[in-house]
Amino acid sequence: MIIAQENISGVSDIFRVASTLKGCDVIAPRSCLELEADYINLLKEMHGKPVVPVGLLPPSVEDYGDSGSDSDCSWQVISSWLDKQSKRSVVYIAFGSESTQSREELSEVALGLELSGLPFFWALKNPELPEGFEDRTNGxxxxxxxxxxxxxxxSHESVGGFLTHSGWSSVIEALQFGLPLIILPFFVDQGLIARDLADRRVGIEVPRDEEDGSFTRDSVTESLRLVVVEEGGRAYREKAKEMSTLFGDRSLHEQYVDKFAEHLTSNCNIKK
Structure with missing residues (x-):
């Protein structure tokens, strides 16, 4: 797993985060005390600065109602397909816009999906999939x-699990709807988030080889089926549903935003 990947600026994200933490006056994580009180208090001790969480900031589906736009037309096609699937049966797969996967990694994910026998919707820009994969899984x-x-x-009722890189925004979006996670991290903070989510039993991390970090189609298949359909994964599904109460509580998280604004007003010197 890559932990210091450089971006287009040529500076790693790890360096940027460390520099920002050193130079800032207050740390404002996208989190809440109800979820991570111990970690938030640890941040205060480590950096000797105020840590004021801004809440989880769960987005609202209603905010994405772009009627008449290209995105709305795309949604009509997508929702038509999802409407034909059984409730809580579909695996949604997305690895974010920044993480990249090798051809071998994409191949193992694809073949794992195929072997699982589960219906799936895969948001994927990279066209390099195993030959014949889309034909074999058509329908x-x-x-x-x-x-x-x-x-x-x-938010669609047919979706029953999310195969994700464990980007924090994606995790929040999924857990507010109570979706269990199949986690496949690739770089930076994703591995830490994945382990924390696994410890909370809202999903499982796809097993990797401890030596080279590789994973297999069989491990993808087994993880998908366990979390989405098998009786042995019921605890993950129930825990994810339970967590939706916290992750989807907009009133609670709006209070955190208000408290953060109050902190800025009371404690920060704003130059005019």
Whole structure:
């Protein structure tokens, strides 16, 4: 797993975060005390600065109602496909816009999906999939190579699990709807988030080889089926549903935003 990937600026994200933490006056994580009180208090001790969480900031589906736009037309096609699937049966797959996967990694994910026998919707820009994969899964799965309205998809009643890189925004979007997670991290903070989510039992991390970090189609298949359909994964589904109460509580998280604004007003010197 890459932990210091450089971006277009040539500076790693780890360096940027460390520099920002050193130079800032207050740390404002996208979190809340109800979820991570111990970690938030640890941040205060480590950096000797105020830590004021801003809440989880769960987005609202209603905010994405772009009627008449290209995105709305795409949603009509997507929702028509989702409407034909059984309730809580579809695996939604998306690995974010920044993480990249090798051809081998994409191949193992694809073949794992195929072996699982589960219906799936895969938001994927990279066209390099195993030869014949889309033909063999035609009717059961859909590979979508345009922009996908992720929040709308996650909120659809046919979606029963989310295969994700564990980007924090994506995790929040999924858990506010009580969706269990199949987690496949690739770089930076994703591995830490994945382990924390696994410890909370809202999903499982796809097993990797401890030596080279690789994973297999069989491990993808087993993880998908366990979390989405098998009796042995019921605890993950129930825990994810339970967590939706916290992750989807907009009133609670709006209070955190208000408290953060109060802190800025009371404690920060704003130059005019």
């Amino acid at each position: 059961r799965g859909l590979v979508w190579r345009n922009w996908a309205p992720q929040l709308r998809i996650l």
